[in-house]
Structures are given as structure tokens and as C-alpha cells.
Amino acid sequence: MTTPIDLNCDLGEGFGAWSMGDDAALLAVVSSANVACGFHGGDPTIMRGVCEMAAARGITVGAHVGYRDLAGFGRRPIAMPATQLADDVLYQLAALDGIARAAGTRVRYVKPHGALYNAIVRDAEQAAAVVDATRAYDPGLTILGLPGSEVLRIATVHGLPTAAEAFGDRAYHADGTLVSRRRPGAVITDPDEVAARCLRLVTAGELPSVDGEPVAVAARSFCVHGDTPGAAGLLRRVRDVLTEHGVPITPFA
Template identity: 55%
Template sequence: MNSIDLNADLGEGFGAWRLGDDDALLDVVTSANVACGFHAGDPSTMATVCRRAVEKGVAIGAQVGYRDLAGFGRRRIDYAHDELRDDIVYQIGALEAFCRIAGDRVRYVKPHGALYNTAAVDELQASAVVAAVVAYDTSLPVLCQPGSVLARRAAETGLTVVGEGFADRGYLPDGRLVPRSRPDALVHDPDEVVARVVRMAVDGSVTAVDGSTVECRVRSICLHGDTPGAVRLARAVRDGLAGRLTVQAF
């Protein structure tokens, strides 16, 4: 692999509340996972982020989540398969409207938060995510953890799967992310974050919290926009990849 995508969750403000520096991150990333109004975001925020992403040549993806504004989509919700499928289709369609106004379209789908983690291990929710993408547009890639249930189900259905690594998240020995409730969920040292990203992008592996090596073959790296120093860290990651890989959307 001679190129890597950098993505970030954007448009996660709501009403008077703003989260992260979307404009600054759009100068760094190549793909924007835009919140679609269920776990975060609202119509005006979606419209603004889509317009600015198009202006900066950044690919737009639907960041779909549970219907959980109060919990920021980080609390697992048990759904019936068809209800979750329809909620995801609704979110993709809403973002598509603002993409069209801005002169582009939705380029991929990425689950958010608890839906991301649940679909990585749960057959029903993974199949609901896949069913939504299949119903809406089979050309849309699914951005998810390599080796996850969602990755397998999407591939079995013929969808394009884009493996994703996380710049500043701790990994368990089985390849899953360390739960955010644990103190080792996030990696804070900028030099360590950059080194981890380069290793994932170049070697396809990452060091887990117990010191073991975990295979992690990725085409995209997630840079969180809601952590302290997020923009500075994102720029450090992009600079660290310079000369090794071309940074571009998948």
C-alpha cells in the first residue's frame, strides 16, 4: 500500500453547542465522517460541514449512529434489525441531501460510537448496517475495523470494506478497542501516536495494551476531533506520514 486516508468525526455540534474545530481539521484530513443528526449534529451543522468539505476537496462520509443525542451515541441500544436498518438509511439520506446542495455526494458509511463497537461483534447489528448500505447504494464502502463482524458481513454481501485504524485509541490483544471507561483507552503522547499510525499504515500492525502485536491492516486512520490538542495531533500525524505514504482519500 502506498497511500493512506486520514478521517475524522466532524459536525458533532448541536444547536448552540460546538464540539471540536471542524474547519482546522478539514485542512488536515482527507475524509470527513459527518454526524447525521441522531447521536450528534443538526441540519445547519451538516450543511456547513458539507459545504466546507467540498470547498477543501475532502470526501464526505455518513457517520451513522444510534438515536441518542443525550448519550452522544456511546450507549448501546438493542434494536430490531429492520428498525436499525431504517434509522441508518434515514441518516444517509439526510446527509446526501446536504451533500447534493454542496455539489457532491455521500462517499462512504461509518458507524459511530456504540454502534461501531457493537457491529464489530454483534451479528444482528452488523447485518442491519450492511442491509442499510445495500438498500441505499451498494457502491458505498463501509469504513470499519478489520477483522470485525461488520467487515466480514459487508464483504460477504459484496460491499467494499475499508479497514480503519485509530491513531489515539488503545487496542486489546484481540484487536478490539479498549473501552472508553478504562484509563488506558486513549494514547496521549504525540510521539507515540505518530509512531503507532506509521506502524499501522506501513506494517499493518499495532501494539496492544498488554505489549502484544496485533495485526491491523488499514486503509484509513481515524483522528479524533473531540480530544484536547486534536488539531495539533492531527497535523503531527500527517507530517509523520510525509515521505512514507501519500495521504489521500480511499
């Protein structure tokens, strides 16, 4: 049987009068929803609306936690004490899970966002802070992250469930890290290319890199960012191609 894959996307990243992405269209194609918790994007009304739509569709909800950085959309690195970061992550988890429960669902996993996601690939102190917050709230929550990252290693040491993910709309270096968004070609927007990358991941366990060498990636989930132009169309094409090739699409958590 073909290994199943999860399709996840970042959702609820608008704020007040400002919209970001098409949450309803994205929820029609994903199996897991990374819902912003108010620190890099999202507000209580948006959070509740996304959770209600996810509950109605049976979509798994995850907490998309990040640095307290609305102005920078959570994509600016922030040096902060580990205890403060853990408290910030705990705050976001509790807020989203409370809203999710009121909407008829609950948070099942944690996926850090943006600069925090990139930091905890190698920064053991900040990675441990994310793990500590998750353990304090609910040690049964799965942590979703980059394969080989510090956060997944530390989570495993502490007995938390983990899941590795790959990105369909982001370019990779040969060492498995993501190409900086500042570089041309870092974000991939062609639906056929993104779908082909996902199929290659599922069938061959690898992705192409900008360095010319394939990257071995063992991932259970495949992500397209909600703010990538045409994100819903990208994910729809991915889902269609995977379905045509008999790949089951199921949530990891």
C-alpha cells in the same frame, strides 16, 4: 512504493448552540470526513456547513451514522430490532447525502459511530442491519470499519466495497479490539505517540497493545476522533510525519 493511507476524523458533532471539535481545523488535515447525521450529534445547519467546507477542500464525505442517542452522544449500547436500526441508518444516510449534494459533494462511504461501531464488530444481526440500509440506499457506498468485524464480513458477502481502519488515539487489546473508554489510558493524546503509531501501522502493519503484544492491523484508513483533546494538532503531526517518510495520503473512497 509506500502504501497510501487515508486520514479520517469525526466531524460536525456539535448540536445547536453546543460545539464539538474544530471542524475547520480538522478539515485542513484530513482526507476523509465522517460527518454526524443528527442522531448522536450534528444538526442540519452544522451538517451543511461541514459539507460545504469539505466540498471546497475536495475532502471525501462519509456518513457517520449512529444510535438515536443525542443525550449519550451515541456511546450507549441500544438493543433494538434490526429492521428499526436499518431504517434509522437509512434515514441518516438519506439526510446527509441530500445536504451534501446541495453543498456540491455527496456521501461516498458509511462509518458507524460509537456504541453502534463497537456492537457491529461482533453482533451479526445489527451488522446486517447497517449493511441492509447501505445496500438499500446505494450499494456502491464503502463501509468503513474495524478489521475482522462482522459488518465488514457481511458487507463483503453482499458485494459492498469495504475499507478497514485503525485508531491512532485509542488503545488496543491484543485481540485487535479497542480498550473501553472507561479505562485509564484508553484515549491517547500525545501527538508524537499518535504519529509514531500511524507510521508503525503503515510500515510494519501493526500497533502496540495494552497487553504487551503487537496487534497485526491491515488498515487503509487511520482515524483520530474529533472530540479527542487537541485532535487537529494530533492529525497535523501525523500528516507531517507520514509526509516526511514519503507516505501518500489519499482517500480510500
